[in-house]
Amino acid sequence: MSEIKTRFRTIDGLSIRYAESDEPRDCEALLLSPWPESLYAFDATWSRLAERAHLIAVDLPGFGHSELREDLLSPKAMSEFIVRLADEFGLAKPHIVGPDIGTSAVLFAAAQHPDRFRSAVVGSGGMAVPLQLGSPLHDWVHAEDLAPYRAINPKVIVTVAVDKIEGYELPQEVREDYLASYVGQRFVDQIPYVQAYRTELPILGDLLPTIETPVQIINGRKDPVVPVANAEYLHERLPNSKLNIIDAGHFIWEEAADDYARAVTDWWQKN
Secondary structure, eight states: OOOEEEEEEETTTTTEEEOOOOOOOOOOOEEEOTTTTGGGGTEEEEHHHHTSSSEEEEEETTTTTSSSOGGGGGHHHHHHHHHHHHHHOOSSOOEEEEEHHHHHHHHHHHSSSHHHSSSEEEEEOOOEEEOOOOOHHHHHHOOSSSSHHHHHOOHHHHHHHHHTOSSOOOOOOHHHHHHTTTTTTHHHHHHHHTTTHHHHHHHHHHHHGGOOOOOOEEEEOOOOOSEEEEHHHHHHTTTEEEEEESSOOOOOHHHHHHHHHHHHHHHHHOO
């Protein structure tokens, strides 16, 4: 049974799903769901992260079980919503953890709001310019026609993705939540978010040297979806960053949960 207990809250007119840890702590952390998973991606690390910080985990708008709004389907637009989330939950200056699709949105937020977050943990998300993406993300980003994807059962897409998790058996409750997060056309409706990488990552690339927020970049050494080159690209350009390569694939928060939790909590202690 997962320790994560979800609730819903209306933020900016949208129904947003979130979870909150029970114990108060000296520091706070905002955790953002990866794709195509949900906030239950933190199930394997939840108890260890909660020992160090008071946690608020959120399904970003349109992802997981949160309501979608088309104008938020780009990293830059999502970055402003992330700041709104921190405000709504009363997080004064939290750490922020945004793997996968959260990477670019978190860094846009750090660039535009330099004093908003105490530190950031990102990685496993497309960032390099020119784009350096593996399959199937490359295909989604460059798809000119989404009709073929609409014809595919979304359960098949999500199942194929999470079945690539190595060395960790997803709890049934978590697997079912992932599948329920992308019923109908929800998965295809989210593809425009990553397609915005083509125009927005070059803009973000120019902003990276201006980001003063401490950033830890965590990437899987064997990630076939988002190659390590993306993490190295960030580390070369962010002035206050640490690069942490873990011997795992894409879903490092589950495949290497112990290493991931240790890297995040050690980072929090130092920042």
